[in-house]
Amino acid sequence: xxxxxxYELSNHLGNVLTVISDRKIPVDANNDFITDYYLPDxxxxxxxxxxxxxxxxxxxxxxxxxxxxxGHEKDDEIKGSGNHLSFGDYGYDPRIGRxxxxxxxxxxxxxxxxxxxxxxxxxxxxxxxxxxxxxxxQVAK
Numbered sequence: 668x669x670x671x672x673x674y675e676l677s678n679h680l681g682n683v684l685t686v687i688s689d690r691k692i693p694v695d696a697n698n699d700f701i702t703d704y705y706l707p708d709x710x711x712x713x714x715x716x717x718x719x720x721x722x723x724x725x726x727x728x729x730x731x732x733x734x735x736x737x738g739h740e741k742d743d744e745i746k747g748s749g750n751h752l753s754f755g756d757y758g759y760d761p762r763i764g765r766x767x768x769x770x771x772x773x774x775x776x777x778x779x780x781x782x783x784x785x786x787x788x789x790x791x792x793x794x795x796x797x798x799x800x801x802x803x804x805q806v807a808k
Contacts, residue, residue, distance in 0.1 A: 673710055673732065680791050680801055682719075686711040686732050717787050718764030719752065736761055737791060754782075754792065772797065 676685040691705040711732040714725040719736030735741040739752040739759070752759045758767035759782060769779035783790040783798050790798035 675734075675738075677738075680787070681738055681793070682715060682736055683711075683734060683738055684713060684715075685709065716761075718783070719759075719761030719787070720750070721748075721761075738793070754794070 672689045673686045674689065675683045676687065677683050686709070688708040688710055690708040692708055693702040694704050694706055695701060696703045709727070709729070711728045712726065713728075713735065714722045715736050716722060721735070733741055735752055737752070739754050741748075742751045742753050742758070750760065750762055752761060754766075757770070759765070760767065764782060764785070764787070765778075765780040766782060770781075773779065777784065783792055789801055791801060792798045
């Protein structure tokens with residue numbers, strides 16, 4: 668059996684919303700034995716609330732795709748499906764938008780448990796170290 672390569676389709680923050688495979692599903696709409704068009708092979712699809720909690724009824728996973736909000740690995744054994752993300756050395760609960768333990772980098776103007784500078788619409792946190800503005804990722808022309 669051929670190995671399937673996944674392709675991640677993400678939004679402006681780098682959140683993976685849909686994962687498709689490199690396979691295409693042929694469709695013969697009028698039964699004339701000629702392929703009329705192809706459909707993608709969707710492996711996973713998830714819509715998220717602001718801090719990364721998956722929306723009920725708006726998620727699908729046909730395989731063992733283990734990544735979630737902001738591209739981080741889901742750890743469903745700790746708090747259930749989609750309720751814990753692993754950001755390297757610290758855990759994150761997307762339902763409340765907080766870390767499990769205090770951030771080792773002390774910032775006096777924000778809580779030690781906060782992520783994304785409390786603004787997940789304009790900041791991303793790829794490694795858990797410090798939030799990055801989505802505008803800083805854009806290349807100036």
